[in-house]
Each structure stands twice: as C-alpha cells, then as structure tokens.
Amino acid sequence: MIKRQKGCNDIYGKEAKVWKYIDQVIDALMEKYNYNYIRTPIIEATELFHRGVGETTDIVTKESYDFEDKGGRKITLRPEGTAGVVRSFIENKMYGDPTQPVKVYYNGTMYRYERPQSGRDRELTQFGMEILGSDDPLSDAEIISAAVNLYKILGLKEIKVNLNTLGDNESRNNYREALIKHFKPHIKDFCEDCRERLEKNPLRILDCKVDKDNEILKNAPKTLDYLNEDSQKRFDKVKEYLDIMQIDYEINPSIVRGLDYYNHTVFEIEAKVEGFGSNNVIGAGGRYNGLVNQLDGPETPCVGFATGIGRVAMALELEKINLPINNSIDLFLMYVNEDEKKYAAYLTQELRLSGFIVDTEYTDRSLKAQFKQADRLNAKFTCVLNSEDLDNNEVKIKNNKTKEEEIISLDALLYYLDEKINTEFSDEYDYCDCEDDCNCHHDHEEKHECCGKHHCHKEEE
RNA sequence: GCGCCGUUGGUGAAGUGGUUAACACGCUAGUUUGUGGCACUAGUAUGCAUGAGUUCGAUUCUCAUACGACGCCCCA
Numbered sequence: 001m002i003k004r005q006k007g008c009n010d011i012y013g014k015e016a017k018v019w020k021y022i023d024q025v026i027d028a029l030m031e032k033y034n035y036n037y038i039r040t041p042i043i044e045a046t047e048l049f050h051r052g053v054g055e056t057t058d059i060v061t062k063e064s065y066d067f068e069d070k071g072g073r074k075i076t077l078r079p080e081g082t083a084g085v086v087r088s089f090i091e092n093k094m095y096g097d098p099t100q101p102v103k104v105y106y107n108g109t110m111y112r113y114e115r116p117q118s119g120r121d122r123e124l125t126q127f128g129m130e131i132l133g134s135d136d137p138l139s140d141a142e143i144i145s146a147a148v149n150l151y152k153i154l155g156l157k158e159i160k161v162n163l164n165t166l167g168d169n170e171s172r173n174n175y176r177e178a179l180i181k182h183f184k185p186h187i188k189d190f191c192e193d194c195r196e197r198l199e200k201n202p203l204r205i206l207d208c209k210v211d212k213d214n215e216i217l218k219n220a221p222k223t224l225d226y227l228n229e230d231s232q233k234r235f236d237k238v239k240e241y242l243d244i245m246q247i248d249y250e251i252n253p254s255i256v257r258g259l260d261y262y263n264h265t266v267f268e269i270e271a272k273v274e275g276f277g278s279n280n281v282i283g284a285g286g287r288y289n290g291l292v293n294q295l296d297g298p299e300t301p302c303v304g305f306a307t308g309i310g311r312v313a314m315a316l317e318l319e320k321i322n323l324p325i326n327n328s329i330d331l332f333l334m335y336v337n338e339d340e341k342k343y344a345a346y347l348t349q350e351l352r353l354s355g356f357i358v359d360t361e362y363t364d365r366s367l368k369a370q371f372k373q374a375d376r377l378n379a380k381f382t383c384v385l386n387s388e389d390l391d392n393n394e395v396k397i398k399n400n401k402t403k404e405e406e407i408i409s410l411d412a413l414l415y416y417l418d419e420k421i422n423t424e425f426s427d428e429y430d431y432c433d434c435e436d437d438c439n440c441h442h443d444h445e446e447k448h449e450c451c452g453k454h455h456c457h458k459e460e461e
Numbered sequence: 462g463c464g465c466c467g468u469u470g471g472u473g474a475a476g477u478g479g480u481u482a483a484c485a486c487g488c489u490a491g492u493u494u495g496u497g498g499c500a501c502u503a504g505u506a507u508g509c510a511u512g513a514g515u516u517c518g519a520u521u522c523u524c525a526u527a528c529g530a531c532g533c534c535c536c537a
Binding site: 003004006049062063064079080082083112114115116117118120193204209257258259277278279281284306334336337365366368370371372373374375382384386396398405 | 493497530531532535536537
C-alpha cells in the first residue's frame with residue numbers, strides 16, 4: 001500500500017470542515033481589515049531562503065526541502081510565507097503602487113524537513129498577513145489586533161499575547177553584547193546547548209528550557225533596558241495603540257527572534273489549553289525592516305504575522321469550541337422500486353436546484369438500511385417515495401426530529417420544506433447544555449462533540 | 462540529526478513460541494408480507510507494519526527498515 005509521506009496529513013471528514021470554516025473566517029476578517037489575498041508559488045529559488053546570513057544557514061540546509069529540478073535549478077519548497085511575499089513585492093515593484101502601504105495575506109502550504117512531533121508536521125498550512133511600507137507603530141498594533149481578533153472570532157478564549165521589542169539595530173546590538181558579557185563568566189554552569197548559543201545566538205539562551213531556573217538567567221539584562229530613546233518611544237506607541245484597541249498583552253522579555261532582519265516589535269501568541277504539546281505557540285510575528293533591503297529591494301519597513309492552521313484547529317478542539325458547521329442535510333429520499341428511483345432522480349435534481357441539501361440512495365439497499373443512512377447523514381427530513389402516493393401527486397414526508405409524518409402534495413413540497421427548516425431547525429447548533437445520557441430506548445442518540453454525552457432529539461421536545 | 466515508546470479486521474482493542482486470534486462497537490442480512498432505531502439470529506482478519514534471523518514451529522523472541530506518538534536540537 002502506498003502511504004502518505006512522513007509528517008504529511010490527509011485532512012478530511014469533520015476535520016476538513018473545521019479547516020474550511022477557519023479559512024472562511026480568515027477571508028471574511030481580512031476583507032474587513034482591507035488586506036488583499038496574495039498567492040505566491042510553493043517552490044522558490046533556494047537562495048531566497050538561503051541567504052547565508054548568520055543563523056539561517058544552519059536552518060535552511062538542515063530543515064528545508066531542497067532539491068534540484070531536471071534543469072539543474074536549485075529549488076526549495078517554501079518553509080514560510082514571508083520571503084515569497086517579499087520577493088513578489090520586489091519583483092512586481094509593489095513599492096511603486098499608488099496605494100501604500102501594501103497590505104496582503106496568504107494562506108497556504110509550507111514544508112519543513114523536520115522530525116514530526118506534536119503540532120509540527122513536514123507539511124503545514126499557514127495563514128499570514130503582512131504590511132509592507134509602513135514604519136508606523138499603528139501598523140504593528142493593527143497586525144497584533146488582527147491576529148487576536150481572528151482567534152477571538154473563531155471562539156478561542158485561552159490565548160495570551162506575549163509582546164516584546166528588540167529595538168532598532170543599535171539597541172539590538174548593544175543588547176546582544178550585554179548578554180554575552182553577562183553570561184560569559186558563568187557559561188560553564190549552563191547546558192551544553194546554551195554554551196553553543198553564547199556566541200551564535202545569545203538571545204536564545206533566554207528561553208532555554210533546561211536552564212530556565214538558573215539565577216544567572218533570571219537576572220539577565222532585559223531588552224527593554226537597552227532600548228535607545230527612539231526605540232523606547234516607538235514601543236510605547238505600539239502599547240498605547242493596543243490599549244486603545246483593548247487588546248490584552250503581556251510584556252515578555254524572553255520573546256526574541258534570532259534573524260538579523262528583525263527589529264522592534266516581536267510577539268508570540270500562546271494557546272493556554274491543557275493538552276498542547278511542548279510548544280503551545282499558535283502564532284507569531286514581528287517587524288522585519290531589514291528583509292526587503294536584504295533581498296535587493298528598496299529600504300522598506302514591514303511587519304507581519306503568521307499562524308499555523310493545524311495548531312489553531314488543535315486549539316479549537318482542545319477548548320471544545322462548538323463551531324457553526326453544518327453537519328446535516330435537509331432531506332434524504334428513499335425508494336424501493338425502479339419507478340420510485342426514477343422519481344427520486346427527478347426530485348433530487350429539482351430540490352437541489354431550489355437550494356436544498358438533498359441526498360438519496362445509491363446502493364439499492366433495504367429500506368431499513370436506507371433509514372440508517374438517513375440518520376447517519378443527520379437528515380432533517382426523510383421521505384420514502386411510494387408509487388401510490390406519487391400517482392396521487394403526493395409524498396409522505398417525515399420530520400426526523402419530531403418523528404411526525406405528513407402527506408403533502410408535490411406542489412407544496414418546496415414551500416413546506418422551506419418553512420419547516422426555518423422554523424423548527426433554526427437553533428440547529430444550540431444544543432450544548434445536555435448533562436446526562438437520556439434514558440429513552442431510541443437509538444437515534446448522537447454523541448455530543450462539546451460534552452461527549454449523548455443527546456436525544458426526542459427527549460429535548 | 463539525537464532520545465523514548467509504539468504498530469493486531471472498518472473502529473476501539475485483548476492475547477499466545479504450537480490445532481479455528483478474544484470481546485465490544487460498527488457494518489450487512491434475516492425474524493418484520495414496503496417504514497429504521499429496541500430485541501434476537503447469522504455473516505463480517507487464511508490475518509497480527511515490512512524484511513531478515515533464532516527455532517521443528519514466530520503474530521509472540523532478536524535485529525534492521527518504514528511509519529506513528531512524544532520529547533530534544535531547531536523553530537524562518
């Protein structure tokens with residue numbers, strides 16, 4: 001049997017509905033924020049990600065999907081979205097567009113050649129948004145607010161924004177020097193990894209899991225103490241705008257970015273739910289004023305954010321958020337003989353074109369089995385087509401919730417369904433409060449997604 | 462790249478160096494002459510990830526590989 005590739009997942013069934021819902025929320029939100037959708041290729045030239053700048057070299061060679069195509073071109077499957085967007089920004093000279101800044105969002109597949117673990121796959125889907133061409137602190141605040149609002153609209157409650165600033169290049173470099181100076185005399189007390197980090201990436205020592213209780217680490221200098229006046233003012237502005245927008249955040253000096261095109265605002269958003277793996281960050285972002293220039297574009301200040309759809313879906317599941325996802329169909333049509341089947345073919349066509357969600361039988365099963373199928377599909381109404389009724393221009397239709405049956409004329413069917421669905425099924429998703437398994441002997445109970453209990457429609461009446 | 466644990470039908474899983482691999486759910490059919498759900502009955506893995514080894518004999522023991530889960534590194 002051919003199996004899927006390591007660290008890659010098939011998203012289908014209920015999970016696919018959740019993903020689709022998330023996508024819809026993203027699109028609707030981005031429209032309100034007036035961001036334009038952008039699609040860039042999944043394959044890019046390796047050097048886009050392989051700029052050989054300090055720490056990146058190690059990352060790219062070890063953890064990205066690099067290969068040569070048949071023409072000998074060096075190709076990399078994009079490991080993140082920002083670089084492609086920036087490449088596109090430069091290549092298409094978007095910096096010349098009359099509308100500035102350029103606000104775009106993407107939502108697509110990324111690839112990282114890593115060992116899979118909780119919340120980390122080789123193929124992942126990320127939504128991200130970028131503002132290119134603005135250095136205004138308001139744009140930092142807008143990105144953070146949009147991120148928080150996305151999570152809120154989806155229904156997540158247990159999220160936390162960790163905010164920090166690296167300051168401008170001067171502040172950043174001063175801080176880096178101060179850190180090395182602080183840790184160097186005591187580095188022998190730190191773990192092996194931290195000893196490596198000292199010269200390579202001293203900022204990373206700050207969020208080391210092994211040494212997190214080390215006094216030297218706790219007393220380490222904070223970025224905030226090394227901000228020059230401009231950087232401090234800028235950070236204050238970002239916080240001020242966030243306060244005005246009523247976005248909660250916490251200053252967390254251990255939030256850092258290793259790559260040197262980052263400066264000023266950095267933030268991470270955590271899901272504070274039980275059950276997340278070792279890494280509960282569901283989204284992160286920051287300002288990267290150095291990147292456009294580094295990729296041979298004009299000096300352009302940018303800020304952005306990205307979140308993994310898989311992790312968001314995981315957070316929604318762990319928080320047991322009941323999403324407004326339609327899991328039912330309006331009508332299931334049943335039949336036994338060929339004449340009735342022909343009528344079913346006609347009627348499904350008719351009803352679907354009128355806007356109803358309709359399904360029918362395709363495997364010539366027994367009526368009993370067809371009823372089971374109707375239940376599995378959560379049909380609001382069932383209808384067994386009967387030759388006699390049809391001769392009289394009538395159908396017998398059954399409300400699967402109340403179990404009431406009615407014989408109605410075919411002419412009235414559309415109106416009847418429309419009316420009933422709007423009145424009797426309008427509170428479709430609102431059944432979260434059941435406490436106990438119902439004791440009735442009907443087998444039409446269904447397990448609740450939210451509470452894991454059983455739920456019986458009849459009992460609810 | 463490193464570490465730890467795992468892999469048995471459609472699903473959840475039990476189990477053993479040796480005839481027919483539990484049990485449950487699900488599914489299909491019947492009892493029910495065209496109306497499901499309850500009940501009862503029957504059917505539902507020549508198969509225990511793959512390959513090699515030990516053995517008279519391996520799903521069971523050993524090793525390797527693949528995949529999965531979790532953690533480390535790293536996290537753009």
